[in-house]
Amino acid sequence: MDKQILILRGDGIGPEIMDQAIRVLQTIGDTFGHSFHLTDGLIGGAAIDEAGTPLPEATIEKAKSSDAVLLGAVGGPKWDQNPSDLRPERGLLGIRKALDLYANLRPVKGFKTLTDASPLKREVIEGSDLLIVRELTGGLYFGRPSERREDGHVVVDTLHYTKTEMTRIIKKAFESAQLRSKKLTSVDKANVLESSKMWREIVEEESKNYPDVTVEHVLVDACAMKLITSPTAFDTIVTENMFGDILSDEASVLTGSLGMLPSASLSESGVGLYEPAHGSAPDIAGENIANPIAMILSTAMMLRHSFHLDAEATAIECAVEQAINNGYHTKDLQVSIGTCLSTTDMTNQIIKHIMKE
């Protein structure tokens, strides 16, 4: 198989973890006989520094003509004081919108060996395996007006959704639930927000088309609590943009670290973008200690969702699990037993297992 992949390294640990994903991809190519052609593009702070904008037009064009996009992470203190249109994060939001990547899939799977790494009790988190389906191109992130008014004393952000935007992500979640254990939890704030009331109505309406899926509605505040007190009660969660952002970072605790959580950002028919759920981690950038697993598992998601290379994706996922089961981990996992490795050495272990398969 011949595929064109756009590589967006971004900022902070972005380039470090992307280098590891590329090594894994090359190993998959060599082992299974595929050619992955990689092209670099600019995004985030790196793009601001080099091209004066967080999302150059060339990046969007390259993305549209690629078969998939891999993204590291954007942002960092260097650009924190920039005006809002010159923030690295604008590049990320911009590419999501430009490619209409409305469906963000964030799987959260605890590895047995890492349950001790979580600050939560083993008996509570053991067996955690859920999927957060997050709406990615609407809501508070994109609603207008979003501005500071009246001499800086009043601020406005707008939570805007159309019925069409809600319906497509809810359908995607029902379809995802059908492929898993057929239980869907819809998370909203329908006791307060008009948008959530409409969201809940659409979930009810759509549930008639998926009679095999059991649906429950949970308010977001209660969901935040239940995620860490009874995570195994969840299978597929669907929610709007900002709730999904917050709940997915919270859910990462079940896996031992934010550095473990991959994601796929998908459109209806166009190119998919794959990125870790975490950010650019400026506090550890340049030290070769970042956990590369979220980026590597995002690469596996690309192989599965964009290229339908199931065996290859599974090979990566199994290699990650085997490396962890052999006691290898990175610093963020705070495991006291086994061997703590650098970013590159952790990847070496994963690559070793892929080549053995």
Ligand SMILES: NC(=O)c1ccc[n+]([C@@H]2O[C@H](COP(=O)([O-])OP(=O)(O)OC[C@H]3O[C@@H](n4cnc5c(N)ncnc54)[C@H](O)[C@@H]3O)[C@@H](O)[C@H]2O)c1
């Ligand atoms: N998708 C993205 O590009 C994305 C996502 C989230 C945040 N951000 C941006 O990243 C910057 C930093 O944000 P933040 O510090 O709130 O969030 P962050 O996710 O970058 O980091 C939060 C904490 O988790 C740790 N961490 C994250 N990923 C890790 C990994 N792979 N290995 C080991 N430890 C890891 C960090 O060291 C930090 O202590 C901000 O500019 C923010 O806007 C970008």
Ligand SMILES: CC(C)[C@H](C(=O)O)[C@@H](O)C(=O)O
């Ligand atoms: C950096 C930021 C804009 C982004 C988001 O909120 O979507 C990040 O937190 C994420 O989860 O991908």
Ligand SMILES: [Mg+2]
């Ligand atoms: Mg986030």
